[in-house]
Amino acid sequence: MRKTVVLAAALMGLFITTNADARGLGEILEECGFGAMVFPEAPQNALISNLLFSPGSATTSGFTTPGSCAGGEATAAIIINNSYEHLERELAAGDGDYLTLLVSLVKGEEQTEQEFVSPLRIEFTEFVSQPEFSDKSRSDKAEALYEMVVN
Numbered sequence: 001m002r003k004t005v006v007l008a009a010a011l012m013g014l015f016i017t018t019n020a021d022a023r024g025l026g027e028i029l030e031e032c033g034f035g036a037m038v039f040p041e042a043p044q045n046a047l048i049s050n051l052l053f054s055p056g057s058a059t060t061s062g063f064t065t066p067g068s069c070a071g072g073e074a075t076a077a078i079i080i081n082n083s084y085e086h087l088e089r090e091l092a093a094g095d096g097d098y099l100t101l102l103v104s105l106v107k108g109e110e111q112t113e114q115e116f117v118s119p120l121r122i123e124f125t126e127f128v129s130q131p132e133f134s135d136k137s138r139s140d141k142a143e144a145l146y147e148m149v150v151n
Contacts (some may be wrong), residue, residue, distance in 0.1 A: 037075050040105050073081050076105050091117075091124045097126050099131040106149055 021024065025075060030036065035049030040138065083098045090096030107116040127133065127144055136144075 037079065037101075040075065073076055076102055076149055079105070080146045080149065084138060084145065087145065088128075088141075094121060102149065116144050121146055 006134065029050040030043035030047045033050045034045075034053065035046035036043075038049060039045035079098065079102050086096070086098040087102065090099040094117065100113065103113050103116050126146065127148070133141075
């Protein structure tokens with residue numbers, strides 16, 4: 001009985017939203033969660049991925065923080081926060097899977113990956129060369145990288 005009540009409450013939560021521009025479940029599964037991070041340019045693939053592997057993360061983020069699903073900048077923030085150390089190494093090397101994913105989310109349509117990464121690497125190198133860099137928290141470092149990426 002208790003499981004039934006919990007399940008019913010969870011399902012009700014999926015359909016209740018205070019957002020005036022409420023999106024449908026299909027749109028949320030295309031725009032949010034892990035699927036949208038992996039397939040930012042292919043909403044049908046994101047939908048399939050979310051249905052198969054992470055419907056909970058997509059629907060949770062879609063209903064609780066709908067702004068986090070719109071556009072590449074929010075997804076970029078999640079990627080930077082979750083994989084800062086990888087990105088730090090890949091920026092030093094000049095390439096890598098995490099960096100490629102990040103760039104694909106935020107670079108302009110007319111920009112090549114190299115045109116985006118080169119100035120970012122210069123700015124990031126200046127940032128990590130500062131004497132106070134080692135005193136910064138991981139969160140502060142990730143936030144600074146995010147600002148470099150989206151500006």
